[in-house]
Structure formats: C-alpha cells, structure tokens
Amino acid sequence: MEESERHTNDTGGEHSIFTRTDELPELEAGYDSPEVKDKEITSRGVKRLRGKREIGPVFPILIHFSDDSDNADVFAEDYEESDDYAEESDDEEDHKKASEEPLYSSLNEQFHNNSDTDNSLYEDDISPESRPLVVQLRTLKSLRIAADQRRELRSKYIIAEGVDRQEALRRVKRARNMYSSLHYFRLYSEGTKGKKSKGLKSGETDSENTKSGETAFAFDPLLEQLCVLRLGRYKCAGPKADRLNLVLGIMEKILEVEDEDIRENIIHYMYNTELRQAGLKDSRLKERVVKAVVTITKMLKVPRESLGIRASPKGLIKGPLKLFIEDELISDCSLGGRTGNLIPAQADLITRIEKTKDVKFVLILEKDTVFYHLAAKHFSETENCILVTGKGQPDIATWILLRKIKLQFPDICFYVLVDWNPSGLEIFSTYWVGSEERAHDNLFLTLPDLQLLDFTVADVDRNDCMALDPKEVAKAKMMQEKVYLDDTTMGLHLRESLFEMETNLVKVDIDVLIKDRKLPQFIREKIELAKETRLQADREWATRTKKKLRLADR
Known part of the structure; x- marks a missing residue:
C-alpha cells in the first residue's frame, strides 16, 4: 500500500x-x-x-x-x-x-x-x-x-452550506452587530413580488434581472442542481429589518441556551413576548417568522439545521431500512403497518443506514393516498422496495434522507410517480434539481439521476381525464419558459409534457389507477419500461462518445 x-x-x-x-x-x-x-x-x-x-x-x-x-x-x-x-x-x-x-x-x-x-x-x-x-x-x-471550483461556485451562486453550532452563532452575532451600527441589512435580491424568472443557462448573466431585483436561476452541471445567481444586494430597513433582527436574536438564544433544536413552526409560541405585534393574528405572525428564517438562511448562507431550527417533518417511508444516529436506532422503516413511518426531522444527523434485506428500487410518490394504498397492498414487501412520499412538495428531512440512501446504496434505482399535471411535474422537478423558492438551500438535496415513471392521458380512459383550470394553464406556460430545462434531456421531456397539457387542456390524477385497481401492475410495467429506456439512452450515449473519440483521433 x-x-x-x-x-x-x-x-x-x-x-x-x-x-x-x-x-x-x-x-x-x-x-x-x-x-x-x-x-x-x-x-x-x-x-x-x-x-x-x-x-x-x-x-x-x-x-x-x-x-x-x-x-x-x-x-x-x-x-x-x-x-x-x-x-x-x-x-x-x-x-x-x-x-x-x-x-x-x-x-x-x-x-x-x-x-x-x-x-x-x-x-x-x-x-x-x-x-x-x-x-x-x-x-x-x-x-x-x-478548492478552486468551490471558490468559483461561491462567487457565482448563493449557496447555503452547513456549519457547526459555534460558527453559526458567530455569523448570527456578526449580523446583529452590523445591524446595531448601520440600522439596516444588505440582503440578496429575492425577486419582484408575483414575478418569476425564466432562469438562465449556466454561465449567463442578466443585467435587467439585477436592476429589477428579479431572481434568476441556473442549472449547474457540476452540482447537478438548480442554483440562484448572485445578482447584487439591496438595503433592508424599517419594520422588516427589525423583524429580522428579532428573529436573529431568537436564533442567538437557541444556539447559546437551548439544549436541542426547535421546530420552525413553534418559534412564535416559544418567543411570543419578543415577536408579538398588536393586532397581528398568530397565523400571520407564524408566516412572517417562517419567511424571516428563509431570508436569514440566505443572508448568512447557512441551512436551517445549522441555526438550531428544523421544519416539522411530514414525509413517510416504508421499506426494509433501519436508520441510526450513532448507536441509537431511531427508525425501523419496515414497521408502521399501512401508515408507514414518519421520516425523522433529524435526517441530517443520521450516521448509518442498514438494509434488512435486498432492495430493488426506491419509489417516490407525490401523494400520501397512493402511499397508503400501496402500503395496504404490501407493495414494499412483495417488490422488495422502499416507498417514500413527501405529501406534495417534499420537506428538507425527506430530501436529505433520500440523498443519503442514494449515497449509501448507489446501485439502487430511484423512481418517482406523480400526477400528470403542472403541479405534479413541478414536484418531480423539485426532487430532481431542487426548489426555486429556496434555491440557495438545494445543496445535498437533489437526485440528479431520478427517473420519472411516465404517466399520461394515454394510460387511462378519456373519461377519466380532467380539464386544466386557468391557474394550471398559466403554470404550464410559466414552467415551459424555464431556460434551464434546455440543459438536460429530462428537462426537454418535461417541456414537451407541459406543452401537451397546455395544448390539449387536460390533466389526469394517479388516483384513477387506484379506482381501477391497476396501480401495482401499472408501476411494475412502467419500471420495466424505464429500465429499457435507460439502457437505450446509455447505448446511444456510448455510440455518440465513440464517434467523438474516432473523430478526435483523425
């Protein structure tokens, strides 16, 4: 050696x-x-x-x-x-x-x-x-x-990276001290209200976006995720800045005093005296606190878990896995019966994952109704698979656990099944390349080789299709304008599906297959088709590569 x-x-x-x-x-x-x-x-x-x-x-x-x-x-x-x-x-x-x-x-x-x-x-x-x-x-x-690539990425994008508790506390105190002397924060541009960026290809800039304050996104091929570009800063003063300073003060207390992390949705209860505003409802106060936490993570460039704050978990998992933090078993995912197991909020602290038997694939489901149906059918046992649902858009804990499973067992294929509508494809995109809403916090969350099980109007009776409403049509148009979809084959496929929805004004929910009792067999067939498609794509890629090499040798 x-x-x-x-x-x-x-x-x-x-x-x-x-x-x-x-x-x-x-x-x-x-x-x-x-x-x-x-x-x-x-x-x-x-x-x-x-x-x-x-x-x-x-x-x-x-x-x-x-x-x-x-x-x-x-x-x-x-x-x-x-x-x-x-x-x-x-x-x-x-x-x-x-x-x-x-x-x-x-x-x-x-x-x-x-x-x-x-x-x-x-x-x-x-x-x-x-x-x-x-x-x-x-x-x-x-x-x-x-190291040189890290510096380049940080100069180009806003990236929240994990730090230890002491470093997080140092950043919080530094931000508060600056506010005490300047009476304003300088925040990264967050975007014009009600307006979304079309997105930029990697390496491009957009001066108009910078001037208007509109956030621009790019798909980075190295990170294989959606990133938010650094487009300058603006001064934040007045009530919003005061609120940010109050939440920073609470974070300082959490990092200094609290023995354990706290849930994001109870901050306004635990620190009601500091945050209370006359005439403001609890629901509105909670919303403002959550938005302030997102703004602070972007300003400090650290994720929530580094600041001692965690979102309440909502994702479910069922399959032959055991999750450990050090020597402590925190979840046996094979238990839970028809309801599965709640994915732990401390997914980032998981240090070991064990398979209790061979796993063929991981199936990510948009809806908990589909998850419960498959769990009741003992699908994870009969197919030797892991079922996961984020109940719509996934939470951080669900993202992190999926990424850790992928890193621990890289040979396992990951599939996702969503409704054939703009919202369903948006959820797939979130698992695949990350979220636009929190693009600064996409690091270590995405699944770049995730495969979409194609479910379209062609798979059901025409009578089971539904019409797109005006909001869904607008969303389909908006999603097609994302320039970063051009950067990958999957992105182009998503655009084609969105165009078909917009043109035909139709959508279909996966629940139709539950009604017809066809869902388990449908999934098996689609997975086999996905395997064949993947093999064909690999062969085509290998052929193109060989041609390029031959041309280069001439």
Whole structure:
C-alpha cells in the first residue's frame, strides 16, 4: 500500500482521508469499485489499518473540519456601498487540522475500539447491506469539489452550506452587530413580488434581472442542481429589518441556551413576548417568522439545521431500512403497518443506514393516498422496495434522507410517480434539481439521476381525464419558459409534457389507477419500461462518445 500523504496538527496527530487527495474516488462510483478498494483510511478516532488481514472495500468518511476558512470565512464580508460584498477569503482548508471533537465522535470511537462489530473495517465484518455513513454537514467540500471550483461556485451562486453550532452563532452575532451600527441589512435580491424568472443557462448573466431585483436561476452541471445567481444586494430597513433582527436574536438564544433544536413552526409560541405585534393574528405572525428564517438562511448562507431550527417533518417511508444516529436506532422503516413511518426531522444527523434485506428500487410518490394504498397492498414487501412520499412538495428531512440512501446504496434505482399535471411535474422537478423558492438551500438535496415513471392521458380512459383550470394553464406556460430545462434531456421531456397539457387542456390524477385497481401492475410495467429506456439512452450515449473519440483521433 502506498504511503499516505498526511497533514499534521499541532500535537503531531494525523488525520488523512484516503491515500492522496487527488485519488479521492467519487462516492457514486460505489464502495466496491477498483478506485475505492485497498485504499487506506485514517482519521481521528479510526484506527489505521495495519495489515492484520487483507481489507475489503472501504467506505468514505466525510470528516468535519473546525476553524475552516473554506466555509467559516464565507460570511466575513463587509457592509459596503457597493453592488456586492467583498470577495471571499482564500481557501486554506487543506492546511487546517481536524476538529478536536468531531461530530459523531462516539461512532468513530466504536470503530476504534471494536473490530468485531458490524462497524468493523475488516472484510469479514462488513457487508454491502450495512455500511456506516458519516455525512456531517451539507457543504461543497463534502461533495469533494476542488478548492478552486468551490471558490468559483461561491462567487457565482448563493449557496447555503452547513456549519457547526459555534460558527453559526458567530455569523448570527456578526449580523446583529452590523445591524446595531448601520440600522439596516444588505440582503440578496429575492425577486419582484408575483414575478418569476425564466432562469438562465449556466454561465449567463442578466443585467435587467439585477436592476429589477428579479431572481434568476441556473442549472449547474457540476452540482447537478438548480442554483440562484448572485445578482447584487439591496438595503433592508424599517419594520422588516427589525423583524429580522428579532428573529436573529431568537436564533442567538437557541444556539447559546437551548439544549436541542426547535421546530420552525413553534418559534412564535416559544418567543411570543419578543415577536408579538398588536393586532397581528398568530397565523400571520407564524408566516412572517417562517419567511424571516428563509431570508436569514440566505443572508448568512447557512441551512436551517445549522441555526438550531428544523421544519416539522411530514414525509413517510416504508421499506426494509433501519436508520441510526450513532448507536441509537431511531427508525425501523419496515414497521408502521399501512401508515408507514414518519421520516425523522433529524435526517441530517443520521450516521448509518442498514438494509434488512435486498432492495430493488426506491419509489417516490407525490401523494400520501397512493402511499397508503400501496402500503395496504404490501407493495414494499412483495417488490422488495422502499416507498417514500413527501405529501406534495417534499420537506428538507425527506430530501436529505433520500440523498443519503442514494449515497449509501448507489446501485439502487430511484423512481418517482406523480400526477400528470403542472403541479405534479413541478414536484418531480423539485426532487430532481431542487426548489426555486429556496434555491440557495438545494445543496445535498437533489437526485440528479431520478427517473420519472411516465404517466399520461394515454394510460387511462378519456373519461377519466380532467380539464386544466386557468391557474394550471398559466403554470404550464410559466414552467415551459424555464431556460434551464434546455440543459438536460429530462428537462426537454418535461417541456414537451407541459406543452401537451397546455395544448390539449387536460390533466389526469394517479388516483384513477387506484379506482381501477391497476396501480401495482401499472408501476411494475412502467419500471420495466424505464429500465429499457435507460439502457437505450446509455447505448446511444456510448455510440455518440465513440464517434467523438474516432473523430478526435483523425
């Protein structure tokens, strides 16, 4: 085995991650890939493998780095009378030492102390069905993107990246101190009310959008997600700024005092004295607080979970999986009967996912009614699959769990089944490339190779179709104008479907197949068709690539 290149901390400790940083394999390559086999892996709390036995496949561990200027100094920008903040500081992450108390340290200690458990690194003790997964923070670094590319991405887009509690508290205090002296915030342009951007192709800019304050989006091919472009800032003063400052003060208390994270929808109850306004209904106050939280995450460029705030979970899951935080089993997804299991709000803290039996695919469903129907039919047991629903647009916890399952088991195919209407395709797009509403927070949430099970008017009787209402027609037109749909084959397919809906003024709900008792068989047939389509697309891609190579050799 080659000698590893290691960084040394002040005490002489070592914390290398693989043999060399330029040899880091892509996680999607799979744990059994040649690039991953026989790589040495050491970290604080993980024993160096000393050749006791020939090791099998080694899984990657993403280690949290403290005092990391790559992420910690992202918010170190001055409030200046300029179009935007100063350039971010140089990326010095490769010279930083590992955290003295890395997140999930007790899990790492288990590797260190017990080579006979399921968590052992040795070949006899590890199985493809049970591999630890340590993904601690949603950052560009955790996606193994090179330092120069990270700087370029951050200068181009607004990206919320995970930080530890101390760094989040530092950013909150800094923002409050600036407001105390300046009496205004400088916020990223959020868009003109009631108006959506058509979106930009990657690399383009739009000066008119900048002037009008309209947000522009781009599909980034490296991140494989929808991003929001940095289009300058504006001053925010008055009641809105006061409200932001109040919510920042609450975040400061949460990060300093609270023993655990709190739910976003109860902030206005727990801190009613600070937020109460005369004549304002609770529902309106709650709405304002939620909007303030979104604005602050965009301003500080950190996700909600880093600020000690979590949205209430709503997604459901059923299938042969067990979810762990360190050694604690937090959910056995095979239980729950016909109602499934609620996806935990702390999905970002999950450190290990185990399959209790082989899984053929993951099926994401738009509606909980479809989920309940398939669960009652024991579909997950008969098809050896995992059923998931976000009950419409997914929440953060559902997104994160799906992405972790994909990273843990890269060979499992992911399919989605939605209504054939503009809202259904919008939900698919959210799972696929991310949300426009919170495009700054799409990192580590999307499923780029997600496959849509085509369900159209051709699959049902004409009498089961319904007419599009005016709002749906307007949504179909608006979605077709998204320029970033041109960047992928799937995007072009979505545009064709939207055009067909708009032209024929029809839609159809998946519930029709429940009525006709055809849903399970329909799904089986569509999955087989999706496999054939995928294979054909792969063959066409391989043929085009070979032609390009032959032309290049001439």
